[in-house]
Amino acid sequence: MNNLTKIRIKDVAKRANVSVGTVDRVLHNRGEVSAHTRDLVITIIEEMGYKPNVIASALAQKKRTRFALLVPMVDGINPFYLEYEAGIEKAKAELIDFGTLVDVHAYDPILNTFSACLERCLETAPDAIIASPMVLSEADKNRLEAFGWNKVTLFGPNAGHNEALQMSQDAFRSGYVGARLLSYGLPKETTVLVINIGRNALNDQLYQERFAGFRQYLNDRNITEMSIRKIEIEGIQEGDIKKSLTNAFLDYSFVRGLFVSGSHTGKVARFIEEKKLGNIRVVGYDLTDENVQYLRKGHIDFLLSQNPRVQAYRAIMSTFEHHMLDKAFPAKRIPVDIITKDNVDDFIP
Amino acid sequence: MNNLTKIRIKDVAKRANVSVGTVDRVLHNRGEVSAHTRDLVITIIEEMGYKPNVIASALAQKKRTRFALLVPMVDGINPFYLEYEAGIEKAKAELIDFGTLVDVHAYDPILNTFSACLERCLETAPDAIIASPMVLSEADKNRLEAFGWNKVTLFGPNAGHNEALQMSQDAFRSGYVGARLLSYGLPKETTVLVINIGRNALNDQLYQERFAGFRQYLNDRNITEMSIRKIEIEGIQEGDIKKSLTNAFLDYSFVRGLFVSGSHTGKVARFIEEKKLGNIRVVGYDLTDENVQYLRKGHIDFLLSQNPRVQAYRAIMSTFEHHMLDKAFPAKRIPVDIITKDNVDDFIP
DNA sequence: TAACCTTGCGTTATCGCTAACGGGATTGAT
DNA sequence: ATCAATCCCGTTAGCGATAACGCAAGGTTA
Numbered sequence: 109m110n111n112l113t114k115i116r117i118k119d120v121a122k123r124a125n126v127s128v129g130t131v132d133r134v135l136h137n138r139g140e141v142s143a144h145t146r147d148l149v150i151t152i153i154e155e156m157g158y159k160p161n162v163i164a165s166a167l168a169q170k171k172r173t174r175f176a177l178l179v180p181m182v183d184g185i186n187p188f189y190l191e192y193e194a195g196i197e198k199a200k201a202e203l204i205d206f207g208t209l210v211d212v213h214a215y216d217p218i219l220n221t222f223s224a225c226l227e228r229c230l231e232t233a234p235d236a237i238i239a240s241p242m243v244l245s246e247a248d249k250n251r252l253e254a255f256g257w258n259k260v261t262l263f264g265p266n267a268g269h270n271e272a273l274q275m276s277q278d279a280f281r282s283g284y285v286g287a288r289l290l291s292y293g294l295p296k297e298t299t300v301l302v303i304n305i306g307r308n309a310l311n312d313q314l315y316q317e318r319f320a321g322f323r324q325y326l327n328d329r330n331i332t333e334m335s336i337r338k339i340e341i342e343g344i345q346e347g348d349i350k351k352s353l354t355n356a357f358l359d360y361s362f363v364r365g366l367f368v369s370g371s372h373t374g375k376v377a378r379f380i381e382e383k384k385l386g387n388i389r390v391v392g393y394d395l396t397d398e399n400v401q402y403l404r405k406g407h408i409d410f411l412l413s414q415n416p417r418v419q420a421y422r423a424i425m426s427t428f429e430h431h432m433l434d435k436a437f438p439a440k441r442i443p444v445d446i447i448t449k450d451n452v453d454d455f456i457p
Numbered sequence: 458m459n460n461l462t463k464i465r466i467k468d469v470a471k472r473a474n475v476s477v478g479t480v481d482r483v484l485h486n487r488g489e490v491s492a493h494t495r496d497l498v499i500t501i502i503e504e505m506g507y508k509p510n511v512i513a514s515a516l517a518q519k520k521r522t523r524f525a526l527l528v529p530m531v532d533g534i535n536p537f538y539l540e541y542e543a544g545i546e547k548a549k550a551e552l553i554d555f556g557t558l559v560d561v562h563a564y565d566p567i568l569n570t571f572s573a574c575l576e577r578c579l580e581t582a583p584d585a586i587i588a589s590p591m592v593l594s595e596a597d598k599n600r601l602e603a604f605g606w607n608k609v610t611l612f613g614p615n616a617g618h619n620e621a622l623q624m625s626q627d628a629f630r631s632g633y634v635g636a637r638l639l640s641y642g643l644p645k646e647t648t649v650l651v652i653n654i655g656r657n658a659l660n661d662q663l664y665q666e667r668f669a670g671f672r673q674y675l676n677d678r679n680i681t682e683m684s685i686r687k688i689e690i691e692g693i694q695e696g697d698i699k700k701s702l703t704n705a706f707l708d709y710s711f712v713r714g715l716f717v718s719g720s721h722t723g724k725v726a727r728f729i730e731e732k733k734l735g736n737i738r739v740v741g742y743d744l745t746d747e748n749v750q751y752l753r754k755g756h757i758d759f760l761l762s763q764n765p766r767v768q769a770y771r772a773i774m775s776t777f778e779h780h781m782l783d784k785a786f787p788a789k790r791i792p793v794d795i796i797t798k799d800n801v802d803d804f805i806p
Numbered sequence: 807t808a809a810c811c812t813t814g815c816g817t818t819a820t821c822g823c824t825a826a827c828g829g830g831a832t833t834g835a836t
Numbered sequence: 837a838t839c840a841a842t843c844c845c846g847t848t849a850g851c852g853a854t855a856a857c858g859c860a861a862g863g864t865t866a
Contacts, residue, residue: 114553116852127816132854140814163515163554164852167821204463205512207821285799292642292758325799409641443803446795450634450674454792465822476846481824489844513822516851520825556851811864820854827849833842 115158124152135160162433166206175203175210175427176234178225179264179420180217180242191395192240195421203428210424217242226251238427240264240420243313259431263423265314265414273430275423277414277442279314283321283369285444286391289410290365291326293389300365301337301356305372306344315369318393322367337363344372353379365389374398377407395447395456403449413445413455464507473501484509511782515555523558524776525583527574528613528769529591530563540744541589544770552777559773566591575600587776589613589769592662608780612772614663614763622779624772626763626791628663632670632718634793635740638759639714640675642738649714650686650705654721655693664718667742671716686712693721702728714738723747726756744796744805752798762794762804 117135121128126145133141134149141149152158179192200210211232215225222241226248229237237252238261244252249269252260257271267276290300302322304315323336337360341352353376357363366388368376373392380388381402390408392399395415402408419442429435447455466484470477475494482490483498490498501507528541549559560581564574571590575597578586586601587610593601598618601609606620616625639649651671653664672685686709690701702725706712715737717725722741729737730751740759741748751757768791778784796804 114852117854118852128853129817129855130815133815136854138855142814145814161516161554161852163512164821165854166512167510167516167823167851168853168855169821170855205510205822281799285797288797288799441803444800446797446800448634448637448795450630450637451793451795454790463822467822477823478825478847479845482845485824487825491844494844510822513851514824516821516853517823517825518851554852807866809865811862813860813862815859815861817856817858819856821852824850825848827847829844829846831842831844833840835840836838 114161115156116161117158120149120152120156120158123156124149166432169207172207172209173235173432174232175208175424176229176232176237177210177212177424178222178229178237178239178241179212179214180240181214191416192420195417195419196424199421199424199428203424206428206432208428208432223248230255235259236261236427236431238263238423240267240423242266244269261423261427261437263419264416273427273437275419275426275438275442277419277444279317280321280324282393282412282414282444283318283323283367284325285321285446286318286367286410286412287322287325289446290367290389290391291329293409294365298365299335299337299360299363300367301339301360301363303339303341303353303356303366303368303376305341305349305368305370305375318369322369344375346375349375350379357383357385363388366391368392370394371396371399373408373411374402377402377405381405381407395452400452400456403447403452406449409448411447411452413447414442415445415455418442463510464505465510466507469498469501469505469507472505473498515781518556521556521558522584522781523560523581524552524773525578525581525586526559526561526773527571527578527586527588527590528561528563529566529589540765541769544766544768545773548770548773548777552773555777555781557777557781572597579604584608585610585776585780587612587772589616589772591615593618610772610776610786612768613765617662622776622786624768624775624787624791626768626793628666629670629673631742631761631763631793632667632672633674634670634795635667635716635759635761636671636674638795639716639738639740640678642758643714647714648684648686648709648712649716650688650709650712652688652690652702652705652715652717652725654690654698654717654719654724667718671718693724695724698724699728706732706734712737715740717741719743720745720748722757722760723751726751726754730754730756744801749801749805752796752801755798758797760796760801762796763791764794764804767791 117128117131121131124131126149130141130145131149133139134146177196196210196212203210211234213225213229215221220242223245230251236259237255240263243266252272261273261275262269263275265276265279267274294300302319326336339352339356341349343349349372364387366376368390371394373390374396375398376392377390380390391410391412392408393412395411395413399408399411403411426438430437445455466477466480470480473480475498479490479494480498482488483495526545545559545561552559560583562574562578564570569591572594579600585608586604589612590597592615601621610622610624611618612624614625614628616623643649651668675685688701688705690698692698698721713736715725717739720743722739723745724747725741726739729739739757740761741757742761744760744762748757748760752760775787779786794804
């Protein structure tokens with residue numbers, strides 16, 4: 109049923125009446141082969157359907173390759189990012205035996221030390237850079253350009269530069285999904301409140317795109333009878349949020365749907381719980397502990413997730429496969445996972 | 458930042474004043490080692506944090522291992538199963554260089570030739586069996602018992618035997634999610650219709666579990682005001698279905714929510730489209746071409762998916778990692794993916 | 807023509823681990 | 837005491853691919 113043995117480089121060499129060294133030179137364009145034998149070997153490789161043994165290749169590799177990973181890391185402030193860690197460790201463990209090392213460079217997303225971090229990272233002359241930036245300054249872009257966009261992978265919520273390899277979620281589309289979920293559960297002629305917490309330069313673009321998707325859904329459906337109110341809460345402290353929400357609900361007591369465009373959905377849910385505001389649909393983002401807790405309690409209806417663990421893992425592995433195994437970098441983006449109380453267990457580690 | 462070199466078996470041997478052969482014997486319990494050196498080597502392995510190089514190990518492996526994969530295969534009848542293929546091919550390609558071969562044994566789920574297939578498969582004396590059965594007869598169970606449950610992985614919608622390794626979706630929970638989605642979008646005091654298409658011994662258990670989950674959700678919420686009607690459609694031909702649905706809607710014209718407990722959701726959606734029945738919520742299963750088409754058109758609101766491609770891939774890879782790399786078999790089940798018109802692109806190949 | 811370079815290719819040590827092989831030391835049987 | 841069996845353990849030839857090394861043939865220069 110199956111052929112028990114794969115074609116080896118030795119088999120190809122024999123058929124072509126050359127040595128394994130020559131075949132290897134052809135395979136890796138290492139030169140020192142005449143055009144004639146080159147063509148001959150290529151023909152035979154295709155004829156025999158030779159596929160390199162990646163295991164043996166990895167073992168024989170003399171040169172280790174090093175990936176530099178730039179990720180935001182903050183303790184406590186935004187638990188979302190800590191989620192990367194498990195995915196990173198998994199990828200590291202799988203790649204170490206392939207001679208590929210992953211150096212983690214952490215930057216502070218609050219103080220926005222990305223640029224400095226990038227500079228330090230570049231000094232180590234990595235073979236590829238895999239980064240989850242908040243924003244890319246022009247200086248950063250120039251540095252990456254000089255490094256070579258083809259050796260740069262961007263991932264995470266704020267990934268975005270067309271010349272680099274990309275692995276991220278479509279923020280616009282996630283907002284679109286959010287609007288569908290919210291409107292699906294609400295009567296017509298209703299008002300929904302979009303809440304943006306922790307607004308600053310770092311995450312503003314992300315929230316804007318999500319909101320744009322949200323609004324687009326309503327436009328596409330000609331839902332003129334459903335109107336949107338929007339509030340921005342600058343701080344992320346419990347007190348700030350409570351105060352802002354209290355004020356908001358004085359004006360918008362009639363609201364039956366909330367769309368929280370960031371990961372602080374749980375804080376809104378807590379407010380709803382404390383104020384005993386019943387019968388309000390809530391759609392938010394990300395599987396933080398707090399969010400999951402309120403999802404379970406029933407104060408959040410849906411969470412949209414981009415599974416950071418999977419995202420980091422895939423970004424690293426896809427980069428590896430692209431650079432080392434000549435595979436195409438996947439065009440697919442990270443799926444918009446829809447999480448409810450019932451299937452949440454399937455998505456947490 | 459990172460250690461460039463892993464501890465090798467040679468390093469352990471030197472520290473323990475033994476040869477690599479002895480360390481290898483300890484690592485694989487091949488015996489012929491005195492209790493004393495055994496303990497010594499184990500201690501040093503733990504001290505140094507030695508982790509075998511899986512790449513080198515795979516390359517050196519003399520004995521190829523063979524997995525037998527038993528999957529249902531029908532052309533055209535139930536496109537669901539064809540989905541396995543991509544996942545299977547991906548896993549095969551990744552494992553071939555690890556010296557692990559995957560032989561695919563296809564059985565006919567309609568004629569239920571599983572038992573015969575299993576018997577043929579056992580004659581090839583595989584190292585492990587990975588099967589997606591419809592049902593397991595007692596004879597099948599006895600055969601697998603004799604083969605060794607610890608070498609058996611069951612996956613797919615009808616997986617189920619506690620002693621085997623398991624990779625499947627929780628059917629009950631998916632029904633629960635379905636009920637939540639349906640009730641979320643419907644007013645109270647409404648009637649939902651559960652439609653079961655293609656009922657037979659093969660998929661009956663699956664549908665029952667989904668329905669049980671569906672009903673449980675309503676019970677948990679004390680939704681006495683939402684009532685359930687249920688119809689069973691034996692055939693899966695277009696005509697059968699249309700006739701049954703026409704009859705059903707004579708009785709249940711007031712219904713605003715449909716839960717289709719199997720993969721033939723698209724056929725129901727077509728009926729709705731043709732009869733121009735507006736304002737009906739539809740929740741169903743599986744990303745068949747037909748289903749996706751009607752999801753896109755807006756006649757299906759949600760599809761619950763168990764991503765067969767991923768399921769087959771994971772079943773094979775997890776079995777490999779469990780048997781070959783001594784990793785724990787993942788306890789997590791396949792997530793219940795919630796698919797809408799907007800995020801469906803993220804989930805199709 | 808001698809001395810040198812270039813081109814094109816074969817040979818081989820190496821990566822870390824596996825497992826077959828063989829041999830020294832100890833024990834038991836006769 | 838001799839021989840065989842058993843127990844433990846070291847040695848080593850692979851697995852397939854890589855890349856450094858070396859060398860023959862032909863070409864170039866002085």
